[in-house]
């Protein structure tokens with residue numbers, strides 16, 4: 001059965017997109033180790049070494065957290081203590097530990113990868129403290145190592161498929177990859193997501209990961225809960241997929257309508273990490289080939305387009321507070337492979353718009369830098 005794909009867009013997205021905080025998958029930091037303390041030549045006293053800076057991989061951290069805690073993006077460790085009559089061996093400066101997300105590659109100014117922080121608690125020395133003053137350096141403490149490092153978050157895929165069981169995630173993945181999806185294995189995850197690659201005629205490729213195992217209550221770690229949700233963070237675009245006729249996990253669970261499923265998915269993402277809702281998102285309403293599906297879709301279309309509209313009718317236990325703002329809402333039939341090209345075109349467009357918006361966003365640090373270099377001289 002063939003149906004005309006009816007694409008419609010939520011209102012005001014083009015304006016709102018520019019006000020949306022963008023998902024951070026890369027962050028540049030200037031790190032400087034502490035200065036070494038001065039020695040005490042008369043008594044041969046040695047100054048304390050400056051503090052070092054370490055990056056430590058921690059689950060549950062995002063690059064946004066790192067940025068928030070280091071707004072200047074410059075981190076400097078404290079100096080070592082000077083040698084003195086009372087303490088000939090100056091104390092070491094305190095080290096600084098910067099917690100970063102698991103799955104980070106540290107890259108230097110030349111673009112060389114210096115280290116991978118793939119597992120929890122793995123540590124990388126970002127800057128060494130300067131040696132304290134001693135006979136070898138005329139008792140003058142030395143500056144700490146200083147360099148600019150980029151923290152690059154490894155993405156699982158460009159887009160992540162988010163849906164309850166039976167929504168048609170695997171079927172959709174097969175449809176877009178036109179072949180058997182790959183099973184991807186990443187050193188920094190325990191799950192093995194199915195990966196579909198959309199191949200465009202101009203050789204551009206976009207990867208879509210099916211991260212299985214999301215059920216109601218996932219935010220509280222029910223089912224594969226956190227294992228699933230923490231990987232949603234590692235994609236640039238969320239593709240939510242729901243069955244037009246809703247879903248019931250088991251006889252013991254309530255049957256949820258299609259609209260309720262959208263609210264429930266929204267709530268799971270929100271309760272796990274509200275910042276996930278800031279990512280651009282697309283909603284796929286699947287199984288439109290089934291009898292009566294199109295009529296059902298037309299009925300709920302206004303509510304899908306403005307989720308706040310029917311929020312009061314949503315059962316309290318699945319009612320989100322902050323709502324997703326879909327860039328596109330697309331009715332599809334993954335099984336019939338209907339108009340799948342239109343869907344892949346939309347995925348590409350949304351990803352490109354998000355990348356464009358991220359480039360346009362003025363970075364306050366860059367602005368001051370430009371002012372300093374090219375602006376009028378103030379004397």
Ligand SMILES: Nc1nc2c(ncn2[C@@H]2O[C@H](COP(=O)(O)OP(=O)(O)OP(=O)(O)O)[C@@H](O)[C@H]2O)c(=O)[nH]1
Pocket residue numbers: 163164165166167168169170171172212213286287288289290332333334335336
């Ligand atoms: N009629 C119809 N059935 C579909 C469509 N897409 C998927 N299905 C069926 O729905 C069932 C579930 O599809 P899957 O692709 O396995 O769904 P899933 O979301 O990957 O499910 P889990 O692996 O349990 O997470 C299968 O029986 C599919 O054949 C569709 O567009 N139309």
